[in-house]
Amino acid sequence: MERSQIKQHLADPEFFAENRLRPVSDHMWYETEKEALKKEKMRLRMSLGGAWKFFYAPNPDSVPDGFERNDYSCDGWNTISVPAHMELQGYGRPHYTDTDYPWDGIEEVTPHGIPQIYNPTGCYVRYFSIPEQMKKKKLLLTFEGVETAFHCWINGHYVGYGEDSYTPSVFEITPFVENGEIKLQWKCRVFPLGAGWKIRISGGWEGSCGMYLSLRFRGFTFGIWR
Secondary structure (H helix, E strand, O other), rough: OOOOHHHHHHHOOOOOEOOOOOOOOOHHHHHHHHHHHOOOOOEEEEEEOOEEEEEEOOOHHOOOOOOOOOOOOOOOEEEEEEEOOHHOOOOOOOOOEEOOOOOOOOOOOOOOOOOOEEEEEEEEEEEEEOOOHHHOOEEEEEOOOEEOEEEEEEEEEEEEEEEEOOOOOEEHHHHHOOOOOEEEEEEEOOOOOOOOOOHHHOOEEOOOOOEOOOOEEEEHHHHHHO
């Protein structure tokens, strides 16, 4: 995906999601009714929390070219914990918003525009394998909370885009899995604000980029028991 297209997604006030599945009620997933009645740990759900390869960029233009490619090497990148705010791990700075915008004194941002100089962007990469019990099943990837907007790739293939920060984003990734191995790449931005940023301001901490709730994926079978 071209960098210009990515920035267009951020600036378009009518574009807030791509390939994201429609919201549904949350459930517990078991392969058999017997497992469900025992209320054991779900074998069809896997947390992706933990250590991730991480690159901090002060703005989208500073993101390494081609980092989403499957053959891109992340050697030399730092490691970051997920879920967590990147500012609380030494990248960027938290900003308390009351009457000032985070970019005030740095650059002028007009409505429908996005900051070009200070718009911290986090790039995350992790390799993992699909457990045996999830193979040959429909696979869904869930971002339970990302601040503020993000693009996602699997094995170099573009998966989708999501905003809203506090809304879970779920994508089907089955077509992108190769031999049970996955390279998951995603990047998020702190201030990719569009038409709503002039009315969004309120007292509170801003600029917490990253995954602050869990990241997981799950395999589906035909039977679901609550």
